[in-house]
Structures are given as C-alpha cells and as structure tokens.
Amino acid sequence: MWWGKGDDWRRTWGYDFKWTPDHRTKEELAHLMYSYDELASECLDILDEISPPPTPAQGRDKPPSSDTPPSSEKPPSSDTRPSSETPSPQEPSSGPPPSPEPAPQPTKSSPSPPSHRDYHTLLKTHHASHPSLTRLWTDLTTIPPWADPLQLARGQAVFYRYAGPAIVGLTFQSLLGGMGSYRVVETLSRTGGFGVRVARRRLLETFQHILLVTRDIDSLLPGGEGWKSSVKVRFLHASVRRRILQLAKGEGKTGGRYYDVAAHGVPVNDLDSIGTIAAFSSTLIWVSFPRQGIFLTSQEKEDFVALWRYVAHLLGAPTEPYFASVAQARAIMESLMMTEIDPSPTSRTLANNIIAALANTPPSLASEGFLRAETRWLNGWELSDALDVPRPGVWYTVLVGAQCVFFMVVCYASRVVPAWDRRRIEGLKGRLHRITVALAGGGEAAHEFKYVPSLGVFTAREEGGGDKVMGEDGVERRNVKALAVAGTAMAALAWLGVRYASRMFQKM
Secondary structure, eight states: OOTTSOTTEEEETTEEEEOOTTOOOHHHHGGGGSOOOHHHHHHHHHHHHHSOOOOOOSOOOOOOOTTSOGGGOOOOOOSSOOOOOOOOOOOSOSSOOOOOOOOOOOSSSOOOOOOSOOHHHHHHHHGGGSHHHHHHHHHHHSOOTTOOHHHHHHHHHHHHHTHHHHHHHIIIIIITGGGGBTTHHHHHTTTTTTSHHHHHHHHHHHHHHHHHHHSOHHHHSTTSHHHHHHHHHHHHHHHHHHHHHHHHHHTOSSOTTTOOHHHHOSTTOHHHHHHHHHHHTHHIIIIIHHHTTOOOOHHHHHHHHHHHHHHHHHHTOOOTTTTSSHHHHHHHHHHHHHHTBOOOHHHHHHHHHHHHHHTTOTTTOOOHHHHHHHHHHHHHHHHHHHTTOOOOOHHHHHHHHHHHHHHHHHHHHHHHOHHHHHHHHHHHHHHHHHHHHHHTTSSOOOOOSOSOOOTTOOOOOOOOOOOOOOOTTSHHHHHHHHHHHHHHHHHHHHHHHHHHHHHHHHHO
C-alpha cells in the first residue's frame, strides 16, 4: 500500500501509478529481450549480398575513438565483408536463448562493417528481387488500417504546440533519464557515440529524425522524408545489432567478455524498441509534460500515441498491444519504469557525458548547473542521485521553475487561440529544422553506421567545461526575464487585491 491508496498502487523513482491488468511484470516482459526485428536483419544481409559494399583499403584496423568527431571517423579496415550472425528466432519465453554457434575466430582484427550505405535506396531498387525484400517493402509502403492520416497529422501538431517542453522532456528525461536503463546502455556504450565530443551531434541527429516524422503528413507517409529517415534508422539498428553480435561471438563461445546476450538480451531487441517509442510518446504525456505544468487533452493524448505507434511500425518495433490504445501506452511505460530502470556505472557515465556535451553550447548556451537542475526537475531527485548527477544550486532550480511558467503561458495561450496556434506551429517547423541542421554541421542526418562498435571500445566518462557567466542570449537569461515578468505580474495582482479588499472594507 502506498500512502493509503491501496495495494494496487506502485511507486517507482518518484512516480506513483495504479497497477492494472494492462501492466506487465519483469518476467512477462523477459522474452522480448531475445526477440528482435528479424525481417530487417535478414534484408540487411540480402542487400549486402546483392550489392556488396566496397572493400576498404588494406591496412591495420583502428577502432574509432569516442573522442573523434563523426566527420573524421573512419571505420576499421578489413579485407573481408561481415555477414549477419544473429541468434536463432526464439519462441517467447522468460529465459535466454541457446548460446549462438561461435563464428570463426578473428586473426588480427575483427570484421569491419560496411560504411556509407543507403539501405533505403538499395531496398527501393532491389525489393522485387527477393521475397523477404518484397515483404519488407510492402510492410513499409502499406499504411496499416489503424493509421488514420488525419489523426497522424493532429499528432504531429501536438508536438509543435508543446515544442518547448517537448524538447526539454526528450533531452533530459527520455534520452538522459533513459540512460537509467541498465541493459540499453550496454549497447550504447559500445558504439562510442556518447563521448562528450560527439554526444551532442548524435543527439542532434536523433532530433532531426523526430523533426522529419513530425513535420507534416506527406513527410511521414511512404515516400516522404520522415518515412525515408525511419527506413534508414531501421537498417541502422539492424547494422548495430549484427556488428555487436559478431564481436561477441568472435570473443569465444560465451561472448561474455564483450557483450553478454544472456544477461542483456539481443542488442536493439524488441523490449528496447518498445522502450524507445514509450520514451518519445508516453513518457512525454504522463511524466515530462506534467512535471512542467503541461496537461494534454484526451484527444491530444490519443493523437500523439497514434503518431508514435505508426513510427514504431516503420521502425520494426512491436505495436500490438503496447500502443494500441492510450491506456496500453501508459501501462507499458509504467511497467518499464518499474522493471527496466536500474542505473549502472555505465548509466552514470553516459548521463553525465550528455550534460557535459550540451553545456555552454548553442542554441541554449546553458551552464552545467542549469542543465543539472533541468535533469533533476524532470527525472526527480531519486533517479538523478542514482545517475550521479551533481545537485545544482537553488538559483538554477528557480530558473527552471521560471522556464516552466514561461512554457505554460505560451502553450496554453496557443491552445486556446486556434489561429495563433496554426501560425506558431508552421513557424516552428521551419525554424527548428534549420537550427538543428545548422548545429549538426549543415547537412541532413544520413543515419549511417558511423559509431562503429569495436573490441575494446567503450564510452568513458569525461568532464565538461563547467559553469560559465550567463550569456546575453542564453536560455538562463530568458528565464530570468520570465521570472522578473512573473514576479512583477504577481506583485501587481497582489497590490490590486489589497486595494480592492481595502475599499470593500471601507464600504462595510
């Protein structure tokens, strides 16, 4: 029983919820650790066979460094092309799958993955040449009967209507707080893409994908830019999974020295994919938004869940029953918070690297102190302590509170004035896209296999640049102004209230 609410109530990481038949225990979710997007993995191998990737120049392998910016990263060289080696499909069960057959032991270096591969174009070109390719292409180009384009468009509008709190929630709770998932970080740490020098760019590339799938309905439906981006991300996930499994097998029969499939599940498995979609949808609706003073209407919740259910379909993530309704979407999020969040040392490394990577950089120019305050405001003190996020000063917490007030005024005003809402949404679409592309280096994210897992490469914790003097154009300066305006308004209202009460007293 929690605070007298009843035996069916649970509390996890400062979040209270009522357990229902839609919720799932750790044992009920365990089989999803060993299932994955087999169709994409199979098609990845088929496309590499139909159109072999170019063989890199001969030379000694050099594992990519987490300190090297993506623009200068080079994939390891090899004279052989990797083939996909994944565990045999497993029937749902609560235990790990049988140990995969060991691959031939590497001699001097591990196999190198293909680089600069546009698998969307390859699939489009060759989809008629193999039944599996045809099946995947048909799945991707057929709109499911439950996906209503009008509702998907409304879901896209929800994102931009609450763009400010959505971006803060995605950054500091969905992504940074999501590092508390002890299994997922074991995959992320092996890509080397969350060192301080490259983490910011990696987050911007992820955000580009979010902007593309939310831009407009034409972008999201088959043939659109958001749709193409989702296809590329799906193949990227399959490439990461194949590479890590190859390296794990190359270490020996157990594979335990590099990646333990029995303990952590298949890399980028179904449970991870469900968790990602929940983090981008359910977590915003029921955790991130409310903690910033934003509460969606019932229709907005339905539309936003429907949008991300369709994105899940494109990415090869399970959608039934986990996102079939608003109630199911909330239940799977709460189940994962209860069963998957358990920060490890790797979790603490990646979470703090994200803060260090974002500190004192455009467009927010926010100090580490302010970013830590945002992290604690969104994730709560219990989870933030477990992630080893240093406690900020009171002043930074006050500024985050002022930011929430600013968001509430802007977002609720937009919601009640439809004409302004439409103009604001259209303006934000172009502005956010231009800013994100510029910050990422001026080019669209290709979602290539740049952060290549290699033996001996793990992300290490790094220190950022520390706090700075408040910039003229930074988010902290804006929040100070919002705090001053709010304080002035409250003082004026209090003064008017006192005058009114005084006059009423004199009349009496």
